[in-house]
Amino acid sequence: MARVRFAPSPTGFLHIGGARTALFNWLYAKAQGGQFILRIEDTDRERSKREYLDEILEGMQWLGLSWDELHKQSDRFAIYREHAQRLLTQGKAYKDGEAVILKMSAGLRVDQPIAGNSSPQLVFYDLIRDKISFEVSEIKDQVLIKSDGSPAYNFACVVDDALMEISCVIRGEDHISNTPKQLAIYEALGFKSPKFAHLPLILDAEGGRMSKRHGAVAVSEYRRMGFLPQALVNYLMLLGWSPAHNQEIVSLSTAIKNFSIKKINKAGAAFSMEKLEWINAQYLRQMDTPSLTKMLIPFAKEHGLDLENFDSARLENIVHLVKSRMTTLKDFLAWTEFIFTDEVKIDPQARAQYLTKNKSKEFQLLSQRLQQIKDFNLASAEETFRKLIAELGIQSSELVHSVRVALTGKSVGPGLFETMAVLGKEKTVQRLARTRFQQ
RNA sequence: GACCCCAUCGUCUAGCCCGGUCAGGACAAGAGCUUUUCAAGCUCUCGGCGCGGGUUCAAAUCCCGCUGGGGUCGCCA
Numbered sequence A: 001m002a003r004v005r006f007a008p009s010p011t012g013f014l015h016i017g018g019a020r021t022a023l024f025n026w027l028y029a030k031a032q033g034g035q036f037i038l039r040i041e042d043t044d045r046e047r048s049k050r051e052y053l054d055e056i057l058e059g060m061q062w063l064g065l066s067w068d069e070l071h072k073q074s075d076r077f078a079i080y081r082e083h084a085q086r087l088l089t090q091g092k093a094y095k096d097g098e099a100v101i102l103k104m105s106a107g108l109r110v111d112q113p114i115a116g117n118s119s120p121q122l123v124f125y126d127l128i129r130d131k132i133s134f135e136v137s138e139i140k141d142q143v144l145i146k147s148d149g150s151p152a153y154n155f156a157c158v159v160d161d162a163l164m165e166i167s168c169v170i171r172g173e174d175h176i177s178n179t180p181k182q183l184a185i186y187e188a189l190g191f192k193s194p195k196f197a198h199l200p201l202i203l204d205a206e207g208g209r210m211s212k213r214h215g216a217v218a219v220s221e222y223r224r225m226g227f228l229p230q231a232l233v234n235y236l237m238l239l240g241w242s243p244a245h246n247q248e249i250v251s252l253s254t255a256i257k258n259f260s261i262k263k264i265n266k267a268g269a270a271f272s273m274e275k276l277e278w279i280n281a282q283y284l285r286q287m288d289t290p291s292l293t294k295m296l297i298p299f300a301k302e303h304g305l306d307l308e309n310f311d312s313a314r315l316e317n318i319v320h321l322v323k324s325r326m327t328t329l330k331d332f333l334a335w336t337e338f339i340f341t342d343e344v345k346i347d348p349q350a351r352a353q354y355l356t357k358n359k360s361k362e363f364q365l366l367s368q369r370l371q372q373i374k375d376f377n378l379a380s381a382e383e384t385f386r387k388l389i390a391e392l393g394i395q396s397s398e399l400v401h402s403v404r405v406a407l408t409g410k411s412v413g414p415g416l417f418e419t420m421a422v423l424g425k426e427k428t429v430q431r432l433a434r435t436r437f438q439q
Numbered sequence B: 001g002a003c004c005c006c007a008u009c010g011u012c013u014a015g016c017c018c019g020g021u022c023a024g025g026a027c028a029a030g031a032g033c034u035u036u037u038c039a040a041g042c043u044c045u046c047g048g049c050g051c052g053g054g055u056u057c058a059a060a061u062c063c064c065g066c067u068g069g070g071g072u073c074g075c076c077a
Helices: A018-030 A050-064 A077-089 A153-163 A173-189 A219-225 A231-237 A252-258 A273-286 A289-302 A312-325 A329-336 A348-354 A358-370 A378-392 A399-409 A416-423 A426-436
Strands: A003-007 A035-040 A069-072 A095-096 A099-102 A121-126 A130-135 A144-147 A168-172 A196-198
Touching: A003 A069, A003 A168, A003 A378, A018 A035, A018 A050, A018 A168, A018 A196, A018 A219, A035 A050, A050 A219, A050 A378, A077 A095, A077 A099, A077 A130, A077 A144, A077 A153, A077 A348, A121 A173, A121 A196, A130 A173, A144 A153, A144 A173, A144 A348, A153 A173, A168 A173, A219 A231, A231 A252, A231 A273, A252 A426, A273 A312, A289 A312, A289 A329, A312 A329, A312 A416, A329 A378, A348 A378, A358 A378, A358 A399, A358 A426, A378 A416, A399 A416, A399 A426, A416 A426
Parallel strands: A003 A035, A035 A069, A168 A196
Antiparallel strands: A095 A099, A099 A144, A121 A130
């Protein structure tokens, strides 16, 4: 039975690197019909915070990475002490004040020296990197239990992985150097060690270390920015792994079918906001309008726009109109602001370009004609508009752009008549009549 | 500094294990089509095996070195 775990520490928010580690663990478990365990490594009482724990749990749920078991290391201190005591009794560990420290000589299993290398080596096999070796002299005695009675990271990790029967430890590359230390602990404890797989790290756009300075790192930030969880997950799985057949848009279920840990890359991958945005846009467009609308309502509310009582049929029309123009959910807010406001904010550049040449006469005429329409909709608005420009003997483009600016405040946007239909007769007529031209 | 890991278009990657097929796809960029604008969509273009040695009839692919990048060196996790 495949059992894997994701072991975040609630000393910070869930970041995208952690999310990807969780994702690969989850995929590995699902692909083998195994179990995915979430283990909270909260041994540091000082730095562990409840709010971070909640945020991690929420983030995992949002991403759709469900777990089969949830453990907290803070509930297991007695277990760690018991195993440390055993090593003490067996003479494999010694005390330094209150701390318990492992004698490395008691745990080290030294492999044959590699040809051409005189110093003894410790070798282990990584599922992604194959053979990894360390110089034994590099590995020092390790703290098992700290002076305050809490377990040290490597010790708690080994005890838990062994007791929880983790079959494969899939974690970030930054843990490679912990592996020989942990191997020594397994050996001393008499536990069988699991398989290991060390994932390449996610780098920032410049190829450097991921940090808050270089863009968003928290999963919750991506949610707030309007990314879909499926899109984030899809993007994350593409960082270091590639599904068959040159596919870029991959659902979790397809990923499970094609997942193979052997196919994970060894090299670090730079994070690309552009590609994430493209994937998000793809998901947005694939989504049917009613579902997207349903998703947009709570999102808008979080951003200060209450749409709960808005006519749902009309709202769906609006969503349909801007769907192909959205990269994130947040774009919906920007594109549709003119609909939900009484006073349009006119973009200064758009005004300068389209509302300087006086078209008061045309605007008044258009306003009056539109006012007279009984059944105001896309077709009737367009018909009225076209009839007017024919009468005036002008090109439609001479009026289209300035009317768009007057109605929406922007020089770009969906088709003008669709826009009118969605804005409604009253606001359309009013905004046209009130437009002032500045020379 | 020591130890460890890594290296294909600007970026993510396929190919590497089992050398031989114009090094394939995606994002970005550029051009065009479409068009009332902006998107979307479609078509095309640009662009890469880090360097140097081997091995071989033949190297992105195997070996060595160099360079470059990343990681770790806590009673943090």
